[in-house]
Amino acid sequence: MELKHLVVIGNGMAGMACVDEILKRKPNFRISVLSEEPYYNYNRILLSAVLSGEKSVEEIYINTKEWYDTNNIMLCQGVKAVDVDSKNKVVITNGGASINYDLLLLATGSNAFVPPIEGVSKEGVFTFRNMTDTNRILESCKSSKHAVVIGGGLLGLEAARGILNQGVRVTVVHLMDRLMDVQLDTVGGFFLKREIEKLGISVLLSTNTAKIMGEKRVDGVMFKDGSIVEADMVVIACGIRPNVELAKKAGLTVNKGIVVNDFMETSDPDIFAVGECVEHRGKIYGLVAPLYDQGRVLAATITGDKGPLYEGSVLATKLKVMGIELFSAGDFKAEESDKEVVAYQDHAFGVYKKAVIHKNRLVGTILIGDTSDASRFLEMIRKQERIGEKRQRLLFEEPPAVAGSPTDVMSRPNSDTICGCIGVTKGQIVEAIRAKGLKTVSEVKSCTKASSGCGTCAGLVQGILKAVAGADFQEEKKDVLCACVPFPKEQLRIMIQTQELKAVQDILDIYGNGIGCSLCKPALSFIVDEVHCGNHKEDRSSRFINDRVHANIQRDGTFSVVPRMRGGVTSAAELRKIADVAEKYKVPMVKVTGSQRLDLLGVKKEDLPKIWAELGMTSGYAYAKAVRMVKSCVGTDFCRYGTQNSIETGIQLETLLEGLYTPAKVKMGVVGCPRNCAEATVKDIGLIGIEGGWQVVIGGAAGKRVRAADILVTVKTTEEALESALLFFQYYRECGEYLERTYDFVERVGLEKIRCETVLASEETKKGLLDRLAKAKAKSVNPWDVESKEPIHPMQFHDLVLPKEAEALIESVQ
Template identity: 50%
Template sequence: MNALPRQKLVVVGNGMAGMRTVEELLAIAPARFDITVFGAEPHPNYNRIMLSSVLAGEKAVDDIIINSRDWYDENHIALHAGDPVVAVDPVAKTVTAASGLVVPYDRLLLATGSKPLMPPLPGLDLPGVVAFRDIADVERMLAAAEAGQRAVVIGGGLLGLEAAWGLRRRGMPVAVVHLMDTLMERQLDVEAGHLLQKDLTERGLHFFMGGQTEEVMGTERAEGLKLADGREVPADLVVVAIGIRPNVDLAKAAGLEVNRGIVVGDGMRTSDSSIYSVGECVEHRGQVFGLVAPLWEQAKVAAAHLAGNADAIYVTPALSTRLKITGIDVFSAGRLAAQDEADEELIYRDSAKGIYKKLVLRDGKLVGAVMYGDVADGNWYFQLMREAADVAEMRDRMIFGQAYADHACKGKGGMDVAAMADDAQVCGCNGVSKGAIVKAITEKGLTSLDEVKAHTKASASCGQCASVVQAILAHVTGEVVEAKAAGMCGCTDLSHDQVRREIVAQDLKTMDDVRAALGWRHADGCAKCRPALNYYLICAWPAEYVDDNQSRFINERVHANIQKDGTYSVIPRMWGGVTTPAELRAIADVADKFAIPTVKVTGGQRIDLLGVRKEQLPAVWADLNKAGLVSGHGYAKGLRTVKTCVGSEWCRFGTQDSTGLGIKLERMMWGSWTPHKVKLAVSGCPRNCAEATIKDIGIICVEAGYDIVVGGNGGIELRGTDHLARVATEAEVLEYSGAVMQIYREEARYLERMAPWVERVGIESIKKRVVDDAAGRAAAHARFLFSQAYAQIDPWAERVKGLDAHEFNALAEVE
C-alpha cells in the first residue's frame, strides 16, 4: 500500500509558538507534511523570554537558541530566516516573501507574534529610542551600554523591569518611568510592588512613579524624557517597554477575521479552514495572550488538528508570573486580591527578611497567590489552583507552605512530586510537564539533571524549576540522595564554608574572581550571595580587597535605618556609653535644627534620633561629625555597642574599671565588619548590671581579675554565655576578646550570630584555640588588629559630600 503524499505546510513566523507547534506535529505525525518556515529575523528559533538574561550578561545568544539550524536540516524543514512573508493569497493558497519567493501551501500556520506597543509621543522616532522585543534590540542596547550612556525605560511592568535591570547590570545608570504607582501592577499587589521597588532601588535603579511621558526630548537624537508633571529625565537611550499588541497586518490584508488579534476557534483555526494561527497574534474567545504558557497549549491543539485530530480543544490554562532578575524572587497567579465578601485573604509578612505572601481563597479553594522574597512553594500553590483542590482542611497553615501540609511524599523545595498531575507544568520557560519529564527519564534511562535538560529542555532556560526537576528525577529513579550542605544561594551549590575555603585556597580577591572560578550560575550573583561574598573577601584580604558598598544592606550604606513611616533613625556612637556635655549639645542642636521628632536612649546606652528624613541624612551626619560624633553602626553587621556599668570608679560594689575597659574594647573593635551584629558588655562586678552574660562577648569584673564569657543572646532565643576564661589583666582581656572575634569572623557563615556559631563549633573547640594555645591566640589577635588597620569605616557624611540630588538619591533612596 502506497503512503499518502505529503501535504505542504507553511509556517509564517519562526518564533516560539510556531516552532513549538512544528515540534508537537513532528512528534505525532512526522511524515504528514513537507514543512517550510519563514522568519523575519536572521536567526534560528530562540527563546525570546530569555532576552533579558542576554541583556544582563547572564547568557549569550547561543545559549537561548531552542532549535539550531542543524535541527531544521535533520527534520527536512526548509528555513528562510531573515525573509519575512509580505503577502498571503488564500485563494491561490500561496505566500510571498520579501525576497519575491512564492511558496504554495495546503495548510498555513500564522505565528506572526506581536509588535511592541509604541505610544504616539513626539520624538519617538529619534535615534536612541528602542523597543525590547528581539535580538537586534538587545544589540542596540548593549552598544549604548558599551558607550557609557544613560538609559531610561518607559514601563515598570515585567518586560520593562527586566530591561532596566539588564542595562543596570551592564553598568548603565538607569531610570524607570512608570505610569502607575505600583510596579508590575497587573501581577503584584501594592505591598509586593513596594517591596520590589525597594529592592530594585537598592540595586541602583531610579524610579519615577506616576510618570506620564509627554515627549522624548532631543533634536538630533534622544536626550531624555519630559513628563506631564514637568519632571525631566535625562538619558541617551530610551527603551519603550509598555506592552505588546498582536501582529495582525498580514492576516488582515489576507481578508481573515481580525479583531484585536487573529480570531481563532477552539481548534486554533482561523476564518479560513486552511489557515491556523497560534501565539501572541491570536485572539481566542475575546482574549489575547502575552505570556508563554498559553502558547504551549495552543501549539498542542494546533498540531493535533493539523495531524487530523479534530477533537483537541484549546482552553486557556491558569497563568503564573515570575520575574527574571537574579536574586529577586517574585511569583503571582490568579487573583491578586479579594474581589468581594466571598473571598478571603491569608497574609504573611516578615519585614526583616523582605518576605510577603498573600493567598486568596473562595469557597474553600485557592484562587490567587502573590509571593515576594520566598517563592519556594509557588509551584505547589499553582498546582492547587489548577486542580481546584479543596484546601479547607489546611487553610490555617497553608500560608506557611507545603512543609506544613499533610502530604506523605515531599520533593526537594517543598514540592509533593508524587501527587503532581502528569499534565502539571514544571518548566514554564519551555512548557514542559511532569509527565513529559517522567516519560523521558523512564524511556531514556536518564540519571542526572543535565540529561533531563538535554532531552526535555526542562530547567534549561532560567533554571528556577531545577529543584522540582531534581525531585521528579529522584522520585522516578528511586535513588536516595545523600544530604549535603545547602548552597549559600541559588547561584551555587557550594556552601558558605566551601566558598570561604576556596577564596583563600585559590587566592580569589574580587567577587568577579570568585564567581568565575567557582562556576556561579549568575554572573552578577544575587541579593543573598553578594553581601556574603563582600564580607568574606573583606575578612580574607583586609589590606587588598576594596569594600563594595553596593553589596551592603542599605542601612549599612547610609549609617541609618529606615523606619516604618519612611524616615530614618540615626545613632551616633558613644564609647562605652559615655558622653560629654559638648556631645549632648551637638545632638540637641541637630535635633532642633532638623526638627527631629523623637530623641530616645537606646538599650545599648546611646542616643537615637528618630524621624530623620532621607534628604536630611547628609547634613545631619555632617553636623554630628563636626562635633566628633561618628557612626554607631546601629544596624550594621558589625560591632554595635559595648555596654558598661560605672564600675569601681563610682560604684561601691565595683571591683574593676568596667567603663574604662569597655571604652578600650569598643575603640579596638570599632569598624570591624562581622558575619552578623556583635554586642559586648563589661560589668564591674558579679551583680552584672551591664548584662554581660547575654552578650556575644561579655566581661565580668571580679576581685581576681576578669571572667570572659562568649556566645550569649538576649533576643527571641535567649541563650546564656559559655565561660571561656578568667584572666588577670586588661591587656589579656583585649587579646582574648580580639582572638575570639577574629576566629568568629573567619569561621562563621554570613548572617550567623555568635551564639549559634558557638553552639555549632563547641566551646571546647574555642577554648583549645584561645585559652590553651597561647601562640594561636596571639596570632588570631594579631590578625584582628591587622584587619582593623584596614577597616573601611566609610563615614556617611564624607561619602555624600559634593553629591547632587540625583547622585544622592542613587545612593540612599529606599522607597
C-alpha cells in the same frame, strides 16, 4: 503519498513548540519556516540575561541547527513574509519569492507598542522585544551614562535589570501607581518598588511621559508635569500588540488578534495561528505557558487528530530580577465581597504572601520574596482544589519532603504541571526518562523542554530524574563558582563590576542562596577585592581563619608568624628583633623556610598583635592566597657567574606586588644566570638573567606536581622584565579561577593567548592592566601594622572557648 507542505511564518517559541508537537505525531508534512531574524529559535524569556551579560545568544537557543537538520525543516533565516494570497495558497517574501503552501501556520507573535510620544524616533531610543533590540541596547550601553525605561511592567523591569548590569544608571518611569500593575496589587507593588530601589534603580510612578528631548539624539525625557530627567538612552517597554498584518492580508477574521476557535482554527480551514498573535475567546495571551498549551491543541488539529480543545489558561507570572523573586497567578485582586484574603507581610525580609479564596478554593495568589510555594499554589488554582484543613498553614512551608509525603515530587499526580513556563507535566517527564533512558537534567531539558524557560523548576526536574533513573542518574558538572551562587567567575565579575556590588553578602543575597559556604565566600571575597581594585567592603566572616588573623593556623591550634624578607634579604637588626620576640613569647621553634624567610612556629593567638608590633616588620602573607615571596640568588652583587642584578630586581618585584590577593598563592623567583640557584624555573613567575637581558617565565611548579615554567617573553632591560611580570600577574588575577594555580591557568588558557593578551597586547590593553594593578596596590596595607594597633573587633585575637577552670566547674556541677 505526496507530502503536504506546511509553511510556518515565525520562528519564535510558540511556533517552534507547536512544530515540535506536530513532529511527535509523525505527520505527512514537509515543513518550511520563515524567520525574519537571523537566529535559531531562542528563549525570549532570557533576553534580559543576554542584555545583562549573563548569557550569550548561543546559550539561550531552544532549537539549534541540528534540530532543524534532523527533522528536515527548511529554515529560511532573514526572510520576511510580506503578503499571503489565501485563494491561491501562496506566501510572498520580502525578496519577491513566492512559496506555495498546503497548510499555513501563522506564528507572527507581537510587536512592541510605542505610545505616541514626541521624539520617539530620535537616536538612542529603543524598544526591547527581540535579539536585534537587545544587541542595539548593548551597543548603546557602551557609551551611555543614564537610561530611562518607559514602562514598569514585566518587560520594562527586565530591560532595567540588563542595562543596570552594563554599568548604566537606570530610571524606570511608569504611568500607573504601582509597578507591574497587571500582576500585582497595591501592597505587592510597594514591596517590589522598595526592593528594586535598594538595587540602585530609580522609580517614578504615576508619571506620564510627554516628550523625548534632544536634537538628533536623546538627551532627556520631559514629563507632563514639566519635570525633566537627563538621559542619553531611552528604552520603551509599554506592552505589546499582536502582529496581525499578514492575517488581514489573508482575509482572516481579526479583532485585536487573529480570531481562533477552541481547535485553534482561523476563519480559513487551511490557515492556523498560535501564540501572541492569537485572540481566543476574546483574550490575548502574552506569557509563554498558554502559548505552549495552544500549540499542543493545534498540533492535534492540524495532523487530523481533531479532538483536544484549548479552553483558555490560568495566567501566572514568575519573575526574578536581581534576586527579587515574584509570582502571581489567577484572580489575586479580590475585588468582590464574597472573596476572602489570607495575607502575610514581613517588611524587614521583603516577604509578601497573599492568597485569595472563593468558596473554599484558592483562586489567586501573590508571592514576593519567597516563591517556594508557587508550583503548589498554581496546581491548586488550576485543579480548583478544595482547601479544607490546609487553610491554617496555607501560606507557610510544609514539612520537609520525605519519600511518600505530599511534598515529595514523586507523590504528586502525573497530571501536575512541573514546568509552568512550558507546561510540562510530571507524567510527561517520567515517560520521557523511561522511554529514552535519560540520565541528566540537560537530557530531560532537551527532550521535554522542562526547565528551559525561567529555569526555576530545575530542582523538581532533578528530583523526578533521581527517583526514576535511580542508579543511572548522572550529576552534571557545571562550570560555576559554587552551587550557592551558580554563575561562572567571569559572569560574576561582570555583574559585580557593572552593579558596583562591593560586599560578599550583597552578591549572595542577589545572585545566590543568601548564605554561601566555606568555598564560595572566600572566593567572592577575592573577586570583589580584585574587581574593585581593593575599594570594596571587607567582610572578615567570608575569609578563612588564616586571613582573619593574618597568620597560618597549625595542627595544634597555634599559629606561625612569617615576616616579609624581600628577595630573601634581611639584616642584623631584623634578626635581633626576631630573636628577642622568640625568647619573650616562648616561641617553640624558629625555622628557616624554603622561601628564604624565618618562620616563628607555635605562636599563641592572643600573642599575635604583640609580636607584630614588636617586630615592626611587614606581613609575609605566608597564610594567604596572595603574593608569598620572591626568592633570589646573589646575582652580580657577589656571584662570579651572575649576569644580572637578581637581588635588587627581586626586591623590586616583591615590593611592587606584596600585599595583593590572588586566585591562589603566588611564589616568585629571580636568578642572575641560567644556573637557576633560586629555582625560578619552577615558580609561578620567574625572572632569569641571561647575557644581555632577561627571560620571564610563568606557570612553574615544584610541589606535588613538578612543571617547568614556560617562557613568556625575552627582553633586554630590567624595566621590561618587571613590566612583563606585572602584566601576567594582573592578567592572572583577573582571569584565573579561584584556587587555580598559575601552572593550571597557563595550561587551561594557553601560552599564546596569554602572550597576545599581555606582553603582545596593544598599549591601551597593557595600560589598563597596569593601571588596575596600581589602583589595587595603592589600597593594600600592612595588616600587621594596622590591626596590631586597632583590631577589627574585640575578639579578633581571642579564642571563643571556655578556659580549663570553667570546663572543670561545669563538669563538677553536672
